Amino acid sequence: MMKKILQIKNAPILFHRKVSSCARHISLSLPAIAGTAEPGQFLHLRISSGSPSPLLRRPFSINDVQGDRVSILYEVKGAGTKLLSKMLPGETLDVIGPLGMGFDIDPQKREHLLVAGGMGLAPMGLLARSLKGMKLKPELLYGCRSSAELVKPGITGCQISSEDGSCGKKGLVTSLLLDRLRICRDPAVYACGPWPMLKAVAGICHKNNIPCQVSLESFMACGVGACQGCVVKNSDGNYVSVCDKGPVFNSRQIDWDQDCVI
Amino acid sequence: MMKKILQIKNAPILFHRKVSSCARHISLSLPAIAGTAEPGQFLHLRISSGSPSPLLRRPFSINDVQGDRVSILYEVKGAGTKLLSKMLPGETLDVIGPLGMGFDIDPQKREHLLVAGGMGLAPMGLLARSLKGMKLKPELLYGCRSSAELVKPGITGCQISSEDGSCGKKGLVTSLLLDRLRICRDPAVYACGPWPMLKAVAGICHKNNIPCQVSLESFMACGVGACQGCVVKNSDGNYVSVCDKGPVFNSRQIDWDQDCVI
Amino acid sequence: MKKVKTIDLRVSIAGLELKNPVIAASGTFGYGAEYSGLAEPGDFGAIITKTVTLEPRPGNRPPRICETSCGMLNSIGLANVGFAVFREDKLPALIKKNTVIIANIAGNTIEEYVELAARLNKISDIPALELNISCPNVKLGGIAFGTDPASAAALTKAVRRAYKKTLIVKLSPNVSDIAGIARAVESSGADALSLINTLYGMAVDIKKQRPVLGNITGGLSGPAIKPVALYNLYKVHHSVKIPLIGLGGIMDHRDALEFMITGAAAVQIGTANFVNPSAVKDILSGLAGYCRENDITRIKNLTGILKC
Amino acid sequence: MKKVKTIDLRVSIAGLELKNPVIAASGTFGYGAEYSGLAEPGDFGAIITKTVTLEPRPGNRPPRICETSCGMLNSIGLANVGFAVFREDKLPALIKKNTVIIANIAGNTIEEYVELAARLNKISDIPALELNISCPNVKLGGIAFGTDPASAAALTKAVRRAYKKTLIVKLSPNVSDIAGIARAVESSGADALSLINTLYGMAVDIKKQRPVLGNITGGLSGPAIKPVALYNLYKVHHSVKIPLIGLGGIMDHRDALEFMITGAAAVQIGTANFVNPSAVKDILSGLAGYCRENDITRIKNLTGILKC
């Protein structure tokens, strides 16, 4: 299927709210994108049209799609997300999307484990929705640092862990995963989060011979595979661009020994 | 007297409103500056602290001082003023001021003619206030392009001209001046506006041997006389910095044959 | 209602006829297909393909890009599929698009450049060549061909002999005297010059106390470099007679106009494609609007009208 | 409560002891008095005064400055009061301030530089000299001293003979090989290097179809040039042994850290003084905070810790 990528120069912000101490949820009216977006794909946002700074677009996973609305979940990291956090409903954003290759769902699998670390929760909303649409049951394993940083996932069937024990099980999300795998029959794992977490999740899955897909991050310029700026090394030792060959990869395709590129 | 220049990093915006099709009025809480500001002096505003663009400060004449409040009147010209126009009450600006040499008031003069073209109205508010404080009577001659661009001057004793005749007398403000001068006994002229207007006003005053002060514009970096970036040529053929030797000059000090530097 | 005048946007660069003066810069528009849906090769007067080398190159280790104030650094490292794949896999699709294709080439030795030029000379669908001379000359101990007038001249002469169509040389700004290089290249047979390539730059991650880029240093592009690009264009415009293609930080039609007024017969857009894939369309309509307002019927008449 | 550790901010540049590593760049802090109330000469580790020449210079015709994306162009043209007025009118007030004064000088000929250096050698309140070698060498037909290793070396040697205190040479980035210039200057007796001066740049007013600057071209400074400055610093750091003072686009302590980590013993701030006169204070407290977080007690230990 030919991907249909669009630039929408004036996507109106419908709502924008704080959903944890560090995360915000922003919903955009994007009828043309809502129809085709798949879980794991992302939007490339130009945060300050008309100003040369910040210059490049910023990539954000599609968090969810409801009717004509596409939402993202994000954390303020630097200049771009800080500016974004000040935008008000009614203002517009210049959006390119949907971009990248999303998660592949194998309907034959019995358990569908969505493993999210921190802002890695972002793509899980639409993934859960898609699984449910296929009559499959998503199970979210979601790790955060503390209850303050916990974002209400809005997904039924969710286990939580926190590094400081302030909510859910104390520890890392990998320990939730290990617990859960012990009683799984034929699971598939979908993971998103920081590189060290993904590396650990991939390691667990490889050892247990479980199919695992990971959503990676990288600095991006074009977002469409033209500039070769966003590459990571794959297990063959070749560089692959995250924006168009990913951001979701089969975890076996990735060279987990490389330095994290972010 | 030693000028006392301050940097106020967080001057709160008290109100901000549109006062004509192109002009806005913004009022800042600036107790430390309000006390010493003189008519014709200016503020140097950093419009987007934390972002490298726009980089340099932007100079704006002090429009008026009321209690702790200092206001400016401005027009959206480019990136900086566009950003400024989006700022809301409660947000803060990084301000340096009061800067420059303002208008000199000679209390011996009988008539005090304030000649403003377009945004040249800006410094006239405080100048009128100061004149009244000295029991002198300011008379404002104010030219604009059309009634849409007319800013209510809030100064009693005001004559208006417009280029298209949509308000006041049709024509340029210089024709108001010529009319008025015909019946003046011992006038002083204070002018602010675009270079061609100032040049015309200066020409009229020189011919009639009337003391005339003009407030000039120039691109500025430091605003304090350190960089020598804002110079204009004076009548001796030397370069003088507008930010600290001006912005108000005796019109005889200026070489009116140079190209306008803006 | 005022009748909207049509503006003649065509330009000619040393005989190469372009339907409009906005060209996609090498390395920023891939091989033309990547932006499908966002921008089409046919929108541009010409497409300059990513620098191709004889053999495929993996490119530098990541991170390869990083944002700086009003600019970006890249250390892609001429990652490319190599000439064979370029010709077999990439070219056929691009040829079908309604645009002029300019191939950008690089090599480590003069021989490599000449070999590529000779092969391209035979590809009738590619009417022009852009020489990327910012590469280190391995035989000369790694000094870039583009920083030394003699090397630049020798390279241009050798390629000129092998290449009969329009030969464009792309100049690097990282030199003491770009006008000297330009003259050397002109007198060695170049038909036109593109300027500028990226400025050398670097950024440091103060948390990791390491360079941000995997390759330590990279090339700076984007609005930050526009003043430098204009300066170089101005200098070269007064030093050579062959046509100039200006680039470096062009984001909108106002930027494009600065270059054309200063002396560019056409412009390239690079980083702008990443930021706003419809930049090419926006720039073209902005250029036409400016021409209308200024009573200019042919855009080529803008070139070099700067009053000093 | 954690005890707040005091950080030793002192640095030493070839024997010149500074109380802190933040220096005011030449031409951006006037003669120290202009910012009264906003920033004090005593806030800085040292003040480098505006380039002074033997005779007063009126400078270039206006407009002299213009903003560009994340940068500014200036064509002040070394406007200055001349050495006599500098010495009699400007210096006395500055000497009373609690800071180190470094005089920056320029000339059209080696003789002019030497004359100035000899006069400064006798002024005990000025312990160091910064040579602005970006000026055109009139005897060499206008080629800047700073763009040719041989001229730069000859100039440095001549000044070195006349000047016995700390001799700093300020390098221009507008060259093919800054490391070559740096080595030439080092082996000619320079004690330290400052880098970088501004990049050549230009801007065009598309309405007037004229250059924005009265002088047509100017020098680019500010955040836009930071990556270029860091690159040059990195190159020179690996080429010479004498201490380096880094500058170019430093706006805050994070920028300053990038330079120190890359190899600068101290930094200068130029354009930042215009934008935020309290930049010096903000940078110093930011540097101290970084040192505390990273368990560094002496700021000088930051210099050159870059891991590659």
Ligand SMILES: Cc1cc2nc3c(=O)[nH]c(=O)nc-3n(C[C@H](O)[C@H](O)[C@H](O)COP(=O)(O)OP(=O)(O)OC[C@H]3O[C@@H](n4cnc5c(N)ncnc54)[C@H](O)[C@@H]3O)c2cc1C
């Ligand atoms: C495919 C993809 C999907 C993403 N989805 C989300 C999401 O759903 N929610 C979310 O909060 N974040 C997401 N990110 C990360 C997000 O893009 C960055 O946090 C954002 O670009 C930072 O911009 P900034 O201007 O605020 O920070 P900057 O000032 O640019 O940088 C601050 C820090 O953010 C990180 N960063 C910068 N650029 C990127 C980038 N392109 N990718 C990743 N990290 C970066 C770096 O660590 C940097 O040091 C995603 C990234 C990718 C590649």
Ligand SMILES: Cc1cc2nc3c(=O)[nH]c(=O)nc-3n(C[C@H](O)[C@H](O)[C@H](O)COP(=O)(O)OP(=O)(O)OC[C@H]3O[C@@H](n4cnc5c(N)ncnc54)[C@H](O)[C@@H]3O)c2cc1C
């Ligand atoms: C002493 C002084 C007092 C001023 N008082 C006022 C005032 O009270 N109200 C008001 O509306 N404007 C005033 N100005 C002009 C105001 O500073 C500029 O309009 C503003 O800086 C434009 O910024 P920008 O980013 O919007 O435009 P830019 O994008 O920077 O430039 C747009 C255009 O604005 C003009 N401009 C830019 N910078 C300056 C500058 N420093 N001075 C003058 N013109 C400039 C130029 O023509 C330029 O082409 C004053 C200028 C000076 C020097």
Ligand SMILES: Cc1cc2nc3c(=O)[nH]c(=O)nc-3n(C[C@H](O)[C@H](O)[C@H](O)COP(=O)(O)O)c2cc1C
């Ligand atoms: C990601 C990236 C890759 C590039 N690759 C090439 C290349 O392969 N060959 C080349 O000649 N120039 C290359 N360039 C340089 C651009 O063609 C252009 O000269 C430069 O970016 C300045 O223009 P800009 O500011 O419009 O981007 C590249 C630039 C970028 C940003």
Ligand SMILES: Cc1cc2nc3c(=O)[nH]c(=O)nc-3n(C[C@H](O)[C@H](O)[C@H](O)COP(=O)(O)O)c2cc1C
């Ligand atoms: C307005 C202005 C005037 C300058 N004058 C001088 C000068 O007289 N002598 C000199 O060596 N450098 C001069 N410079 C260059 C600065 O000292 C500094 O090298 C340059 O601006 C880069 O640093 P920055 O980006 O921090 O400004 C000047 C810079 C500016 C912006």
Ligand code: FES
């Ligand atoms: S961001 Fe350009 S190839 Fe991925």
Ligand code: FES
């Ligand atoms: S703006 Fe610096 S001297 Fe006037």
